[in-house]
Amino acid sequence: MTLGTRAVTHGYDDGAVFEDVSLTAGSGEVVAIIGPSGVGKTTLLRLLALFEPPTEGEVTVDGTDAWTLGEDDRLALRRRIGVVFQEASLFDGSVARNVEYGLRVRRSWRERVRDELRTLANRSALPDAVTDALDVVGMADDVHKHADDLSGGEAQRVAFARALAYDPDYLLLDEPTSDLDPRNTAVIEDAVTAAADRGIGVVVATHDMHQAQRVADRVAVLLDDSVIEMGPADRVFEAPHDERAKKFIEGELVY
Amino acid sequence: MKGVGSHAVLVVLADALGALPLRPLLTVFPDVAGPLFVDFPFETQYVTSIVYVSLYVSVLAVTISTLVSIPIALVVGFSDFPGKRLVTAVINTGMGFPSVVVGLLVLFAVSNQGPLGELNLVFTKEAMIMSQFVLATPPITGISLAAVTSVRADVRDAAFALGGTRTDVALTVVKEARYGIATAVLAGFGRAISEVGSVLIVGGNIAGAGGVSKTRTLTTAIQLEARQGRYGTAMVLGALLVALVLVVNAVVVRLGDGGTLR
Numbered sequence: 001m002t003l004g005t006r007a008v009t010h011g012y013d014d015g016a017v018f019e020d021v022s023l024t025a026g027s028g029e030v031v032a033i034i035g036p037s038g039v040g041k042t043t044l045l046r047l048l049a050l051f052e053p054p055t056e057g058e059v060t061v062d063g064t065d066a067w068t069l070g071e072d073d074r075l076a077l078r079r080r081i082g083v084v085f086q087e088a089s090l091f092d093g094s095v096a097r098n099v100e101y102g103l104r105v106r107r108s109w110r111e112r113v114r115d116e117l118r119t120l121a122n123r124s125a126l127p128d129a130v131t132d133a134l135d136v137v138g139m140a141d142d143v144h145k146h147a148d149d150l151s152g153g154e155a156q157r158v159a160f161a162r163a164l165a166y167d168p169d170y171l172l173l174d175e176p177t178s179d180l181d182p183r184n185t186a187v188i189e190d191a192v193t194a195a196a197d198r199g200i201g202v203v204v205a206t207h208d209m210h211q212a213q214r215v216a217d218r219v220a221v222l223l224d225d226s227v228i229e230m231g232p233a234d235r236v237f238e239a240p241h242d243e244r245a246k247k248f249i250e251g252e253l254v255y
Numbered sequence: 256m257k258g259v260g261s262h263a264v265l266v267v268l269a270d271a272l273g274a275l276p277l278r279p280l281l282t283v284f285p286d287v288a289g290p291l292f293v294d295f296p297f298e299t300q301y302v303t304s305i306v307y308v309s310l311y312v313s314v315l316a317v318t319i320s321t322l323v324s325i326p327i328a329l330v331v332g333f334s335d336f337p338g339k340r341l342v343t344a345v346i347n348t349g350m351g352f353p354s355v356v357v358g359l360l361v362l363f364a365v366s367n368q369g370p371l372g373e374l375n376l377v378f379t380k381e382a383m384i385m386s387q388f389v390l391a392t393p394p395i396t397g398i399s400l401a402a403v404t405s406v407r408a409d410v411r412d413a414a415f416a417l418g419g420t421r422t423d424v425a426l427t428v429v430k431e432a433r434y435g436i437a438t439a440v441l442a443g444f445g446r447a448i449s450e451v452g453s454v455l456i457v458g459g460n461i462a463g464a465g466g467v468s469k470t471r472t473l474t475t476a477i478q479l480e481a482r483q484g485r486y487g488t489a490m491v492l493g494a495l496l497v498a499l500v501l502v503v504n505a506v507v508v509r510l511g512d513g514g515t516l517r
Contacts (some may be wrong), residue, residue: 049416051412051415051416075418075420078416078418079418081416082416082417083413083416083417085409085412085413085416087409089407089409089410089412089413090413091410091413091414091427091430091431092430092431101414101417101419102417102418105414105417105418105419105420105423106418159413162413162417163416163417166417166418
């Protein structure tokens with residue numbers, strides 16, 4: 001099973017963001033996309049998350065071009081992908097309501113109405129998937145807290161659990177620890193490793209090269225509108241083929 | 256039972272009014288009978304039927320308006336289509352549209368020569384609901400539009416990314432904007448229940464034999480009672496109108512708060 005792009009070019013009215021980008025993430029693999037801010041890492045993740053079709057090329061899930069499918073089939077593919085944004089983007093509600101969201105939208109309307117009524121009557125039990133996902137990020141004890149009462153790091157950990165709760169095949173992380181302290185960063189990185197160990201394919205966009213070194217199996221360097229280097233993390237960081245990638249990794253290339 | 260309950264409410268309200276320092280008013284209105292002002296029980300039936308008509312017309316009109324307004328707000332807020340700016344301009348203009356003109360237009364529409372003439376709606380509650388719907392829809396849509404567009408884009412993205420359909424994302428936006436939408440509903444209800452001009456034109460302010468209201472609302476009754484010098488009844492009706500608005504306000508705010516459960 002793989003999630004990836006094939007010769008993708010994408011841009012907006014004011015020009016191309018990147019051109020001819022091909023990358024894949026397989027089951028249990030962590031792929032890091034590194035590059036300076038504004039290079040298009042978030043846009044690439046949005047394409048992988050099937051938010052919008054690429055200008056050219058294909059976004060593939062298990063080899064199938066997702067944008068050749070109808071909306072219902074594409075929804076089924078989307079539901080196999082979890083996304084964590086740079087901001088936690090939690091809904092106004094409790095931790096439980098947030099983490100349960102992905103499970104809720106996958107239920108039939110009849111079940112959802114029944115669950116809402118049970119919630120109003122305080123007679124609903126929390127699904128195990130919710131507590132399991134919160135357990136991965138060490139937030140199981142905060143299940144009834146309101147989202148507004150969480151610190152930034154806690155909110156991001158809940159956002160991670162929210163994407164993990166419905167057991168996706170792939171996980172896309174956009175700068176997931178850029179605003180976090182070292183402790184919360186370590187929790188998220190451990191959760192990434194745990195997700196990969198469970199067979200989830202992970203793509204993480206980050207400008208933190210140390211983080212990429214710590215968590216990634218493979219690394220793609222997105223620079224100058226394209227992926228200029230891609231390979232095993234050790235090889236890319238120790239002996240990059242591309243001179244620009246080498247300078248970027250060594251911090252000599254300033255954008 | 257219903258009549259007994261209503262009577263009890265009115266007596267409590269009248270007693271509360273009696274407790275207020277209103278004695279100086281007695282010198283102004285020497286013909287009123289003591290602090291209760293209102294001559295029960297005849298007035299009870301009269302007042303109860305007026306309250307019923309006011310609530311029936313306003314609640315139904317605002318409910319229909321809300322069901323129409325929220326989808327319009329979502330479509331205008333999150334879709335691009337030809338004429339979007341025109342729709343927005345119509346919504347904004349509608350918020351300040353003179354109510355008597357709305358009443359006049361609805362009267363033309365339901366009159367014998369109008370497009371809805373065959374339905375025989377002149378001087379009926381249904382015609383009043385129509386005019387209140389026209390009046391309440393622009394403020395509910397306009398304020399709901401501001402509320403839904405203020406929901407952060409990253410929250411909408413999160414709903415989509417977690418596997419939500421377009422309907423799920425729309426419901427999430429409505430839930431996130433529930434306080435703003437509750438304000439919109441209250442604004443619409445306030446405009447509907449406090450409306451005089453249009454309901455007077457299309458409803459006719461009719462009370463039948465025995466003092467039972469057919470199309471008389473609290474506002475049109477206050478206007479009539481005050482004009483005829485029955486200030487006591489007018490004051491009770493006014494107090495009831497204020498009390499109703501306060502109760503509905505509290506209920507809507509509480510409902511808006513319901514989303515925070517668990």
